[in-house]
Amino acid sequence: MEIKQIIFAAVSIGALGILFGIGLGIAAKKFEIIKDPMIPKVLDLLPGVNCGGCGYPGCAAFAKAIVEDSVSPTLCSVANAESQENLAALLGLSGEVMDKQVAFVMCKGSNTVAPLKYEYDGIIDCSYANYMQGTGPKLCEYGCLGMGSCVKACQFDAIHVVDGIAVVDEEKCTNCGMCIDVCPKDIIESVPLKSTTRVSCMSQNKGKVQKESCKVGCIGCKLCAKVCPVDCITIEHSLAKIDYDKCIDCGACVEKCPTNAINVFN
């Protein structure tokens, strides 16, 4: 009697399971999705970090866009030169590989050289601090607030706050652009990795104001522009800007700069 009951239970539940299984099997056939076989191949070659730097929600969506809408794979700044070439070969495109770019924080006004207006005791986040009076506690209203909004945004652990200033680890940086978007001061920029002479300042303050608010900021004295042999430096709103395409990294401006706002990197 008991054996009978056990068998009955097993059989009835088993039958129920088989019934559902058949139902699912039919449904799977009916709702089958035909995928382009290229998409997984492209996805394999993409970095798979889902950073969103290309403008698509993750690598899978980007792979789909590459295959179906012929979007250029060079939009992905994370993929290295090798995988870019492989992607181009797979898709039959001309292997035009861009120079690697990295994010660069254009401020070096650390705690020791750039004084504060007031003591800030609020939420430790640049975008909140930026809402405070005078756009944050730093006397220089253009400078890095050093509260690490960019550090939180970075998925590659490539940016860190050192002595109150965000510094990019160029080895790890993939130029995905997350820190650039999140910085309320807009002082992070994509620069070519191979450029070594860069202006570490975004301040448009005039000379006297600038010297009071930060000792290492650009005062717009134009000495660098005069000394540059290839005329690649322009001064606008009392701020020097280097055209990285023209710059030959001679270092003349670096020596001439009275406030050390131009520096040699790498």
Place this chain on the structure above:
Amino acid sequence: MELLLLFIGAVLINNVILSRFLGICPFLGVSRRVETAFGMGMAVTFVMTLASLMSYIVYEYVLVPLDITYLYTIAFILVIASLVQLVEMVIQKSSPSLYQALGVYLPLITTNCAVLGIAVINMQKEFTLMQSLINGFGSAVGFTLAIVILAGINEKTNYNNVPKAFKGYPATLLAAGLMAIAFLGFAGLIK
């Protein structure tokens, strides 16, 4: 009127998370951001309502006639698992964007004890088909409400200076406990 009371009771008074303590794992795990919490809530709403319907049918027309009601746990798990599979397939085909939005949460619901719990409560209280549906839907709305509120709290506390010992789950659990006490205030709503 009775169904409306049942619905309000399921959402606020017998809240599936805060008063029955079912489905705590997604409640704690998927409450970092309001957006994802809402996605999870929607997926649960969908599955829980359907599971209430399906488990009622299976219980009433399969288990009772065969006199094997004692096997309800296994039968309900079977129903829920295949239902989630089916729903996943249908959504993937009909609405890829919704499928993307629900993402990994949909398969996760298979092991969500809240869904099974509601099916079992429906059976134990001997609800009719309509009552089961309303109870399932109401409980799911209550789940969504609780998880979205907790995600909102989490989003805010992310910006606070929480003492190191309380960072992460301790703070979340404290918030959840306070929420449960607050929801206790609804107890007198319906006599």
